[in-house]
Amino acid sequence: MATTATAAAGAVTALSLAAPPAAAAPARTTEARPGDACTAADLGTRHPYIRTTEVSPTITHFKGWYVTEGTTGQQTVSTDTTTVITVSVGLDDTIETSFATEALSNVKATVGLDVKLEYTSTSKESNSVTWNLTQPGYYGFYKGTKKVTGTYGSLNCNRAQQDDGSWALEWTEGSGSGSFTTFTTLEEGAVRCQDSVPADSIMARAQALLDCGSASARADHPAGEVAPTARQKQESPAPRPAPADGTSAPRSTASASTTRTALDCSTEAYKIAVPGKPLSWGAPLLADDGVRLRPSSIFSAHLDNWRLCDVTERNGVIEASLWNWGNGGCATVAEQNASTERAVLMTVPCAEDDLQRFYIYRDVPGSSKIGVQNKYTGSMMGYDRYADGEFIRQYSSGRQDGSGTFDLTGV
Numbered sequence: 001m002a003t004t005a006t007a008a009a010g011a012v013t014a015l016s017l018a019a020p021p022a023a024a025a026p027a028r029t030t031e032a033r034p035g036d037a038c039t040a041a042d043l044g045t046r047h048p049y050i051r052t053t054e055v056s057p058t059i060t061h062f063k064g065w066y067v068t069e070g071t072t073g074q075q076t077v078s079t080d081t082t083t084v085i086t087v088s089v090g091l092d093d094t095i096e097t098s099f100a101t102e103a104l105s106n107v108k109a110t111v112g113l114d115v116k117l118e119y120t121s122t123s124k125e126s127n128s129v130t131w132n133l134t135q136p137g138y139y140g141f142y143k144g145t146k147k148v149t150g151t152y153g154s155l156n157c158n159r160a161q162q163d164d165g166s167w168a169l170e171w172t173e174g175s176g177s178g179s180f181t182t183f184t185t186l187e188e189g190a191v192r193c194q195d196s197v198p199a200d201s202i203m204a205r206a207q208a209l210l211d212c213g214s215a216s217a218r219a220d221h222p223a224g225e226v227a228p229t230a231r232q233k234q235e236s237p238a239p240r241p242a243p244a245d246g247t248s249a250p251r252s253t254a255s256a257s258t259t260r261t262a263l264d265c266s267t268e269a270y271k272i273a274v275p276g277k278p279l280s281w282g283a284p285l286l287a288d289d290g291v292r293l294r295p296s297s298i299f300s301a302h303l304d305n306w307r308l309c310d311v312t313e314r315n316g317v318i319e320a321s322l323w324n325w326g327n328g329g330c331a332t333v334a335e336q337n338a339s340t341e342r343a344v345l346m347t348v349p350c351a352e353d354d355l356q357r358f359y360i361y362r363d364v365p366g367s368s369k370i371g372v373q374n375k376y377t378g379s380m381m382g383y384d385r386y387a388d389g390e391f392i393r394q395y396s397s398g399r400q401d402g403s404g405t406f407d408l409t410g411v
Helices: 040-044 098-111 202-209 230-235
Strands: 046-067 073-078 128-133 137-161 167-173 178-183 187-192 270-273 279-282 292-295 306-314 317-324 330-333 345-348 358-362 369-374 380-382 393-395 405-410
Touching: 040 137, 040 167, 040 369, 040 380, 040 405, 046 073, 046 098, 046 128, 046 202, 046 230, 098 137, 098 178, 128 137, 128 187, 137 202, 137 358, 137 369, 187 202, 202 230, 270 306
Parallel strands: none
Antiparallel strands: 046 137, 073 128, 137 167, 137 178, 137 187, 270 279, 270 405, 279 292, 306 317, 317 330, 317 358, 330 345, 358 369, 369 380, 369 405, 380 393
C-alpha cells in the first residue's frame, strides 16, 4: 500500500497534546439539544433530537352501519381498513437499534402522548368493533389513532471554540437525519351524523367519513352494512405493490466500491486505545476476522498502528479512512452487515466507499480523546466489555457507559 505525506498531516496536528483538557461538563439529564454541554465520555455516543412534529387524528378502520328501530343494542361490526400506519424511523422500519428507540422516546416526550416505541402497524389490529347502540340512525363504526410524524436530526459530542477563544465540548449536529412515523393506542367507537363531537378529534374524523351530506347517508336503509360512499372509497388505501420477484424490498445498501492503489495518508501513525488502559485497536491477520482490543508489544507487527488517510475537516470534525500499517487494509463495516447493530469492524482492501470513511469527534485541545463514527451507517464504534480479544463493534447510539471514547495517540 503506497502512502504519501501530504497536507492531510496538517489536518490532524490539532490532535497532538498542547494544553490541559477542559473541566467535565455536568451530566446530561434531559434530551440533548444543539449547543448543550457534553463530556469526554460522550465523544463515542450519538443522540437523536426532534426537529418537527405533527399530530393528526387518523381513522384506520371504518364501516357505515344503519340501525333501525328494534335493532338497537350491542352490535359487533367488522370494519374495513382505511389507513395503514407503520412505525418507522428513517429507513429503519424494524426499530431494532437504540438510536431509533431513543428517537421515538424523544417524540413521546415532545408531543406528550403515549406513542408506540417499537415496530408495529395498525394493520395488525383486529378490525372488529363492538358498541352498544341506544338510538336508531346512520352510524360510522371506527377505529382510529393519533398519527405522529416529523423529522429528527443527529447530535454528536465534539469540541467547539468559544467566543473568548477557549474550547468546550458541545452537542453538535452530526451526520444522520430523517423522518419518523408513530401512533398512539387505537381507540374505537360508533358515531352518528347528528352527534356532537369535539373538533379535531378521532371521533370527528370518523363523523366526517360518514359523508353526512351525501344521498346515501340521507337515504333510509335496511338494518346493517351501508355501501361505502364516494368519500369513503377515496379514503381507502391503495394496495402496496409487490416487488417483481415476489420478495420483500431490500434495505438500502452501500454502492459498489472501486478499488484504488494508493491513499493520501498522514506520516504519523496512531494507536486507537482505551483511555488509561493498555488495550488498543488491533487489526486482524485473517480476512474473515475483525478488529479487536489487543495489547501492544514487539509482536504486534504494527497491527495496532493506524494512519489517517484522505483527511478532510468540516465544522471541526475530521473525516478520514483508517489505514492499518500491519495488514495494509482499511477499517470498514461489511456491506452485508451495514444495518446490523453490533456489527464487527473489519479491514478490507482500501476503496472509494463510505463504509470505509469515519468521522472523528475530538476532545478539547490538549486531550487525545476521540469518538469514532462510521460515515455510511452513522453508528459509533465501541466494545461490549474491556477484554483482550474483544471485538470493536458499531452501535447506533454508541456505548452510553463511555466505552466508545478512545485515545488517538501518536506512536
